[in-house]
Amino acid sequence: MSSVALESVSLSYPGGHLGLADVDLRIGDGEFVALVGPSGSGKTTLLRTVAGFIAPTAGTVRIGDTVVASPSRSLEPERRGLGMVFQQHAVWPHWNVGRNIEYPLRRGGVSRAERRRRVAEALDLVGLPGAERRNPATLSGGQRQRVAIARAIVARPRVLLLDEALSALDEPLRDRLRLELRALTRELGLTVLHVTHDRSEALALADRVVVVDGGRVQQVATPAELVERPASAFVAGFVSDAAIVPGVLDHAGFRAGQHPLALPFERVDGTRLDGQGRNGGAAVELAVSPEHVRAIPDPSGPATVTSSLFGRGGDDLVIDWQGLSIRSRAHGVRCAAGTRVRVEIERATAFRSPTTETHGRVVSEPSAGSSVAGAARPRPVSVGV
Numbered sequence: 120m121s122s123v124a125l126e127s128v129s130l131s132y133p134g135g136h137l138g139l140a141d142v143d144l145r146i147g148d149g150e151f152v153a154l155v156g157p158s159g160s161g162k163t164t165l166l167r168t169v170a171g172f173i174a175p176t177a178g179t180v181r182i183g184d185t186v187v188a189s190p191s192r193s194l195e196p197e198r199r200g201l202g203m204v205f206q207q208h209a210v211w212p213h214w215n216v217g218r219n220i221e222y223p224l225r226r227g228g229v230s231r232a233e234r235r236r237r238v239a240e241a242l243d244l245v246g247l248p249g250a251e252r253r254n255p256a257t258l259s260g261g262q263r264q265r266v267a268i269a270r271a272i273v274a275r276p277r278v279l280l281l282d283e284a285l286s287a288l289d290e291p292l293r294d295r296l297r298l299e300l301r302a303l304t305r306e307l308g309l310t311v312l313h314v315t316h317d318r319s320e321a322l323a324l325a326d327r328v329v330v331v332d333g334g335r336v337q338q339v340a341t342p343a344e345l346v347e348r349p350a351s352a353f354v355a356g357f358v359s360d361a362a363i364v365p366g367v368l369d370h371a372g373f374r375a376g377q378h379p380l381a382l383p384f385e386r387v388d389g390t391r392l393d394g395q396g397r398n399g400g401a402a403v404e405l406a407v408s409p410e411h412v413r414a415i416p417d418p419s420g421p422a423t424v425t426s427s428l429f430g431r432g433g434d435d436l437v438i439d440w441q442g443l444s445i446r447s448r449a450h451g452v453r454c455a456a457g458t459r460v461r462v463e464i465e466r467a468t469a470f471r472s473p474t475t476e477t478h479g480r481v482v483s484e485p486s487a488g489s490s491v492a493g494a495a496r497p498r499p500v501s502v503g504v
């Protein structure tokens with residue numbers, strides 16, 4: 120068994136800094152889980168807690184059936200059956216590749232012949248057959264990281280912990296190593312916890328992604344669920360670069376407070392409101408994903424493109440719309456920085472507002488003759504003009 124389970128794990132650093140708050144997380148045997156979150160959200164703290172470098176203040180950590188950490192007990196990292204790969208400095212420069220890789224086996228008292236066999240096998244697995252005698256200084260960054268991966272798997276760990284393991288590599292090498300790492304961990308049936316600041320990497324690699332913020336788990340979901348059904352406006356903003364707009368939702372639709380953004384009812388996904396009533400005008404946060412924002416060049420438009428980066432399907436735009444910064448990655452849209460535009464929003468998702476205040480004017484009745492009434496088929500609506 121190589122599952123990992125954190126049960127009600129909290130961790131406070133000396134001085135009272137909150138590291139983790141009541142974290143419940145279960146990683147199944149052979150599952151690849153990626154951990155993402157903003158800087159300072161607790162990713163490294165969670166990984167180090169599983170590794171055994173720090174001990175939780177409350178709760179338990181299990182690997183398989185073994186409790187490896189609780190407030191009264193903490194098993195040393197080297198006795199937890201883990202392999203670890205870090206971002207950098209992972210390979211000792213004064214040892215050749217073979218010596219680097221066999222290190223965990225030496226510590227475990229494995230015989231010389233067996234070490235030799237296992238090192239050769241690990242080098243094969245990471246695509247560096249026969250590299251035992253190479254000096255690490257003669258290897259490329261990608262090859263050194265492969266050596267680090269070989270060392271992490273050579274002792275047949277129960278769980279592999281990756282801490283920004285691919286982040287120091289340049290594309291397209293990173294992309295290639297991502298594919299290889301995924302294939303390798305599948306082949307070996309490894310349970311993996313992968314900390315990364317790269318959201319695309321997390322979505323591409325993982326069976327499930329854990330989003331943390333403020334030391335708390337915000338959502339655990341498959342990549343598709345996370346993108347299609349974020350649990351909160353925060354998750355939508357973090358994972359998909361959605362603009363978060365406070366306002367009011369009722370049966371007429373959404374109206375932003377202090378901003379002309381408005382969206383008719385049928386374009387607002389309100390299924391994440393937990394039955395919160397709309398009729399009285401509920402305070403909500405509207406998450407608007409870049410894929411659903413279209414910029415239409417218009418010299419008298421109310422918004423300006425402030426940044427335009429080339430993307431294969433369409434440009435990645437940042438738009439300043441009367442003080443609201445909103446991104447657009449609509450398919451087929453090309454627009455230079457400085458262009459004045461109108462903004463069309465195809466659809467957006469409403470979440471319960473974290474505050475109870477309403478942020479703007481409450482529209483309690485559908486406006487007569489508005490585009491909501493009688494709209495047969497959703498169609499982009501120009502707003503703010």
Ligand SMILES: Nc1ncnc2c1ncn2[C@@H]1O[C@H](COP(=O)(O)OP(=O)(O)OP(=O)(O)O)[C@@H](O)[C@H]1O
Binds near residue numbers: 132134136137159
């Ligand atoms: N040794 C420490 N002593 C006190 N506070 C700490 C210590 N290490 C981390 N923290 C605090 O714990 C919180 C979580 O930090 P952590 O390093 O886990 O975040 P992270 O998500 O890995 O961030 P990053 O992406 O920037 O590496 C932060 O508020 C941080 O300031």
